[in-house]
Amino acid sequence: MKWLSLALALIEPSQAALRFGCSTLSIQRIDPLVEPGNAPSAHVHQIVGGDAFAPSMPTSNVDNSASCTTCVFSEDFSNYWTAVIYFKRRDGKYKRVPIYPNAVLEPGTRGGMTIYYTQESFNSNGRAKITAFKPGFRMTVGNPQTSTREEAVQNSGLRYTCLQTILTRGSETPDFPKAPCPAGIMAIHHFPACWDGKNLDSPDHQSHMYSTTKGGFQPAGPCPSSHPVRVPQLAYETMWNTTEFNDKSMWPTDGSQPFVWSTGEGRGYSTHADYVFGWKGDSLQRAMDSSCMFQACGGPRAPLRTQSSSEMNKCAVKNFVAEETDGWLDELPGIRLG
Numbered sequence: 263m264k265w266l267s268l269a270l271a272l273i274e275p276s277q278a279a280l281r282f283g284c285s286t287l288s289i290q291r292i293d294p295l296v297e298p299g300n301a302p303s304a305h306v307h308q309i310v311g312g313d314a315f316a317p318s319m320p321t322s323n324v325d326n327s328a329s330c331t332t333c334v335f336s337e338d339f340s341n342y343w344t345a346v347i348y349f350k351r352r353d354g355k356y357k358r359v360p361i362y363p364n365a366v367l368e369p370g371t372r373g374g375m376t377i378y379y380t381q382e383s384f385n386s387n388g389r390a391k392i393t394a395f396k397p398g399f400r401m402t403v404g405n406p407q408t409s410t411r412e413e414a415v416q417n418s419g420l421r422y423t424c425l426q427t428i429l430t431r432g433s434e435t436p437d438f439p440k441a442p443c444p445a446g447i448m449a450i451h452h453f454p455a456c457w458d459g460k461n462l463d464s465p466d467h468q469s470h471m472y473s474t475t476k477g478g479f480q481p482a483g484p485c486p487s488s489h490p491v492r493v494p495q496l497a498y499e500t501m502w503n504t505t506e507f508n509d510k511s512m513w514p515t516d517g518s519q520p521f522v523w524s525t526g527e528g529r530g531y532s533t534h535a536d537y538v539f540g541w542k543g544d545s546l547q548r549a550m551d552s553s554c555m556f557q558a559c560g561g562p563r564a565p566l567r568t569q570s571s572s573e574m575n576k577c578a579v580k581n582f583v584a585e586e587t588d589g590w591l592d593e594l595p596g597i598r599l600g
């Protein structure tokens with residue numbers, strides 16, 4: 263019977279859930295995953311994480327070529343990025359919407375995103391072993407070409423919340439909120455968490471993965487046999503501070519909402535996000551095998567090392583594209599509409 267108790271010990275529930283802040287690393291028009299080598303890429307992105315981020319990135323160990331990170335967990339040299347949101351004023355000019363940090367994160371976090379690595383369900387039901395991503399792993403979620411509400415509804419991991427206050431959660435929609443949101447708009451990206459166990463990437467950056475997420479951090483369904491390996495449920499939250507644009511006299515006269523993604527798409531369906539794994543050594547696996555929650559995952563006695571917000575904010579990458587992405591612009595960088 264010895265083997266049985268050993269087997270049971272191996273499948274004991276583990277409840278690790280990481281939630282942490284990363285400051286903005288850069289806002290510029292490159293995309294090493296979808297358009298490697300291109301500077302500029304098609305549209306503007308906001309990026310957090312390690313300083314190996316560049317038009318071309320190694321497909322092996324990212325942590326070997328990074329020396330700092332904008333994330334609280336100092337062993338995390340991954341990169342996380344999404345498109346950016348612009349406001350389109352009644353006169354047709356655009357201005358980038360600033361990003362502000364989640365209230366519960368490390369004080370001093372500058373812009374950036376909240377990053378989650380959770381179990382199959384948000385709280386505790388992690389009965390399955392969570393296998394950390396491997397060096398060289400990368401993936402995307404969503405598609406800048408998505409143009410119908412029908413398609414957007416189907417991807418339940420991609421949603422918006424109209425923030426009444428900085429702490430509003432829930433009430434997720436597949437499209438941009440139709441009326442001004444007093445504290446801004448939160449964009450949410452849940453990645454697929456079932457992996458084929460073989461490919462670190464795939465030509466479309468998605469088919470090596472399968473999503474059973476139901477959105478809103480609800481318990482996900484089991485992984486299918488085609489993609490049997492459960493990896494951490496990765497999710498991003500980005501808080502877009504729309505308050506300086508909430509004056510309706512600047513909004514379109516036809517009653518439509520004025521926010522557009524940097525792709526030029528204005529209903530919110532083209533939302534997408536990218537991930538390049540870069541945790542040092544076995545740090546992510548160590549954390550997922552523990553039972554820590556959130557802030558308790560970092561510190562001298564915890565699985566992960568942390569750094570201060572001033573150290574996070576010192577980490578930077580060079581601007582590879584000489585162009586203006588802020589202020590009032592006549593057109594979106596790289597986008598010709600109509």
Ligand SMILES: *[C@@H]1O[C@H](CO)[C@@H](O)[C@H](O)[C@H]1NC(C)=O
Pocket residue numbers: 362503505506
């Ligand atoms: C949001 O933007 C407004 C207007 O620019 C600013 O006064 C406010 O401090 C910002 N809020 C946060 C939480 O950064």
